[in-house]
Amino acid sequence: MKEIKNLKKAADLIKKILAKNGKIIIFGDADLDGSTSALLLEEAIRNVNPAADLLVYFSEWESSDYGLNKQALQALAAYAPALLIAVDCGIGNFEELLMAKIMGFTTVVIDHHEILHTLPEADLIIDPKQKGDQYPFKKLTTVCLVYKLSQLLLGKNFSSFLDQGFAELAALGTIADMMPEEDLNAVLVGQGAATIKQTQRPGLKAMIGAAGLGESSAREIFKKLSLILNISPVTNHLTECYLLLKTASQEEAMVLAKKLLGEADKRHQEIYEITEIVSQRVAQSLSPIIFEGDEAWQRVFSGAIASRICNKYKKPTFIFKKNIQKCRGSVRVPKNMDAVAALKTCAPLLLMYGGHPPAAGFTVSSENVDALKKCLEEYFK
Numbered sequence: 001m002k003e004i005k006n007l008k009k010a011a012d013l014i015k016k017i018l019a020k021n022g023k024i025i026i027f028g029d030a031d032l033d034g035s036t037s038a039l040l041l042e043e044a045i046r047n048v049n050p051a052a053d054l055l056v057y058f059s060e061w062e063s064s065d066y067g068l069n070k071q072a073l074q075a076l077a078a079y080a081p082a083l084l085i086a087v088d089c090g091i092g093n094f095e096e097l098l099m100a101k102i103m104g105f106t107t108v109v110i111d112h113h114e115i116l117h118t119l120p121e122a123d124l125i126i127d128p129k130q131k132g133d134q135y136p137f138k139k140l141t142t143v144c145l146v147y148k149l150s151q152l153l154l155g156k157n158f159s160s161f162l163d164q165g166f167a168e169l170a171a172l173g174t175i176a177d178m179m180p181e182e183d184l185n186a187v188l189v190g191q192g193a194a195t196i197k198q199t200q201r202p203g204l205k206a207m208i209g210a211a212g213l214g215e216s217s218a219r220e221i222f223k224k225l226s227l228i229l230n231i232s233p234v235t236n237h238l239t240e241c242y243l244l245l246k247t248a249s250q251e252e253a254m255v256l257a258k259k260l261l262g263e264a265d266k267r268h269q270e271i272y273e274i275t276e277i278v279s280q281r282v283a284q285s286l287s288p289i290i291f292e293g294d295e296a297w298q299r300v301f302s303g304a305i306a307s308r309i310c311n312k313y314k315k316p317t318f319i320f321k322k323n324i325q326k327c328r329g330s331v332r333v334p335k336n337m338d339a340v341a342a343l344k345t346c347a348p349l350l351l352m353y354g355g356h357p358p359a360a361g362f363t364v365s366s367e368n369v370d371a372l373k374k375c376l377e378e379y380f381k
């Protein structure tokens with residue numbers, strides 16, 4: 001059986017750190033794949049050692065750069081030396097991982113985004129897309145990678161009870177990330193769907209109730225939940241979807257579920273309105289791409305807006321939040337085009353970029369925005 005490269009090494013490293021009572025920090029991307037990955041890994045580690053010295057920390061949607069970022073590292077500096085595990089981000093964080101190493105962290109990256117020009121300097125990298133990875137399927141979500149890691153961590157203690165809870169997390173993250181339902185992605189979505197109606201997680205029960213999904217099919221439940229939870233506020237460096245999925249308290253679960261549902265409604269309205277504005281701006285455009293930014297838009301919405309616009313106009317779409325110094329945004333491209341390859345061509349103009357061929361993200365300094373647009377038009381012409 002051809003395994004994911006470095007998965008076994010990562011499990012051994014985590015066990016070694018736990019045996020020495022060392023510190024572990026799980027740093028997650030703030031979307032649902034990142035949040036479920038962080039929670040699954042935390043629950044697996046707690047089942048190996050309930051007293052583990054463990055901290056979970058998420059990236060911010062608006063105020064920081066994508067993935068592992070310098071602000072977060074400065075906040076975490078006091079925890080070094082420790083094992084720092086980045087989940088669903090990291091593969092493009094070249095400077096940050098170098099900085100973490102200098103700060104005294106041992107670093108593990110568990111990511112499924114495209115490899116850029118080279119690999120970052122981490123102690124261990126798990127990404128099925130890296131050279132030398134023998135695992136035949138390359139489109140696992142991060143939460144499925146973490147599920148596999150949890151099997152190695154727990155060994156004989158990987159009980160069917162744990163399996164159910166983990167598969168529900170994996171199904172949620174996988175559906176939210178829109179990766180093809182093949183291989184382990186499909187297995188875990190199926191497994192999660194089989195038990196979701198009898199879920200033991202108070203947060204899932206509360207959300208299914210609050211959203212009126214009691215009579216829906218398992219599939220519909222996951223679709224709706226992933227829409228509600230894929231973007232959630234980050235409070236004290238923890239995503240609220242993580243807090244919802246983690247809580248053992250029914251009361252807390254009810255409060256959070258109602259709050260997240262209300263926020264999702266507001267967000268969908270706002271995304272709809274901005275999508276209308278973009279449509280008006282680009283309706284007559286002859287450019288091969290759609291490239292729109294605004295100071296008033298929140299960065300967190302850029303992916304959802306780009307998806308809608310790209311579906312409507314069938315053109316590569318770049319939507320970003322403008323700031324005085326830098327602009328951050330999302331890319332969606334029609335079938336058979338490659339957003340990461342396009343950004344790679346314009347890499348000298350970018351501060352950061354990364355993602356998947358159909359969906360990616362970028363940060364550009366504001367003085368380079370016009371040049372970036374030209375470069376991308378040239379690429380897609």
Ligand SMILES: [Mn+2]
Pocket residue numbers: 033034088112141142177
């Ligand atoms: Mn992901």
